[in-house]
Amino acid sequence: MSFLAPQRYDRAQVTVGNYDTLYDALNPAGDIARQHFVEWFSGGTLDSLWTQHTDATASQGWDDSVNGGYKLTSGTTGSDKAAIWFNAIQQYNATGHTLIVVMKPNSTTTGFHQTWMTSRTSMVTVSKGWMIDQRPGNANYHLYNYDTGWSNTDTSVPKDTSYHKWKGTKDSTSIRIWNNDTLQAITTSQLTSDDLAPLCNCQYNTTQTSMNILYLECFNT
Numbered sequence: 446m447s448f449l450a451p452q453r454y455d456r457a458q459v460t461v462g463n464y465d466t467l468y469d470a471l472n473p474a475g476d477i478a479r480q481h482f483v484e485w486f487s488g489g490t491l492d493s494l495w496t497q498h499t500d501a502t503a504s505q506g507w508d509d510s511v512n513g514g515y516k517l518t519s520g521t522t523g524s525d526k527a528a529i530w531f532n533a534i535q536q537y538n539a540t541g542h543t544l545i546v547v548m549k550p551n552s553t554t555t556g557f558h559q560t561w562m563t564s565r566t567s568m569v570t571v572s573k574g575w576m577i578d579q580r581p582g583n584a585n586y587h588l589y590n591y592d593t594g595w596s597n598t599d600t601s602v603p604k605d606t607s608y609h610k611w612k613g614t615k616d617s618t619s620i621r622i623w624n625n626d627t628l629q630a631i632t633t634s635q636l637t638s639d640d641l642a643p644l645c646n647c648q649y650n651t652t653q654t655s656m657n658i659l660y661l662e663c664f665n666t
Contacts, residue, residue: 479665480536482643486514486658496532498568500525503649512608514659517647519556526557526568530644533566537641538665540617544643545610547660550579553604556654559646562615562663564639572644573637575620577611579604581650588613588622588630592637600629608659614666615641 464470472478484492489507491497499505502520505527507513517527542562550558563574575590586609588598602609602624613622619633643663647656 481664482662484661486660491515491529494531495529498526498528498530500527503527503647505529508657512659514657516655516657517645518655519647519649519653521649521653524648526646526648528568528644528646530561530563530565530568531642533564533642535564535640535642536665537562537643537663539615539636539638539640541666542615542641543662543664543666544613545660545662546577546645546658547608547610548645548656548658549606549608550604550654550656551606552652552654553579553606555581555652556650557646557648558654558656559644559648560611560658560661561644561646562613562641563644564637564641565644573639574641575613575615577613577622586624586629588620588632590620590632590635590637592635594635596632596635598630598632600624602629608657616666 497505500520502522502525504518506516508516519526544562546560548560558579559576561572561574561576563572565572573591578587578589584603586600586602590596610625611622619631621631622629643661645658647654
């Protein structure tokens with residue numbers, strides 16, 4: 446039996462062709478597989494590896510529409526949020542990992558729409574790690590990251606309500622993010638030494654907002 450390697454969002458060194466095993470199709474020749482997670486956000490039940498956090502006035506669930514994926518809806522007061530995360534299971538290396546996400550905010554004027562790689566241990570603690578962020582007060586999407594203080598790096602991508610493919614990498618010297626394969630931001634400050642895990646968050650600001658997620662992938666490099 447042979448497998449055709451799928452077209453993927455990452456790992457360009459994997460050649461499209463016929464392989465004897467799925468393992469060979471997804472890993473470069475001679476490479477030993479590392480921690481690797483893919484979520485397509487399709488179907489009727491969220492995988493149990495995700496922990497759902499939903500504050501009192503917030504909600505989350507499947508968006509029953511074409512390319513709806515999974516929808517997080519903020520609360521209507523305070524800092525009420527809807528989020529999914531790995532509940533402090535941090536399997537992604539502080540000095541070598543990649544995150545890819547396809548998501549869209551549903552407002553450009555209110556709310557926090559965030560995809561994190563984080564070491565947080567609860568939903569009420571400050572997050573060490575880094576995130577792709579769209580929020581009020583910024584004209585563009587931003588790279589935010591935190592260790593002992595915040596670092597904030599602008600991109601040239603204006604806020605909108607369209608789906609984007611974002612890719613981010615972290616190693617021992619920098620964090621970099623790409624939008625639709627164009628490099629948008631680099632930072633070398635506030636690089637946490639904590640190992641990390643994915644988290645998607647939609648949080649109230651002045652009015653209720655929401656975000657949709659179609660795809661999320663992360664892996665160690």
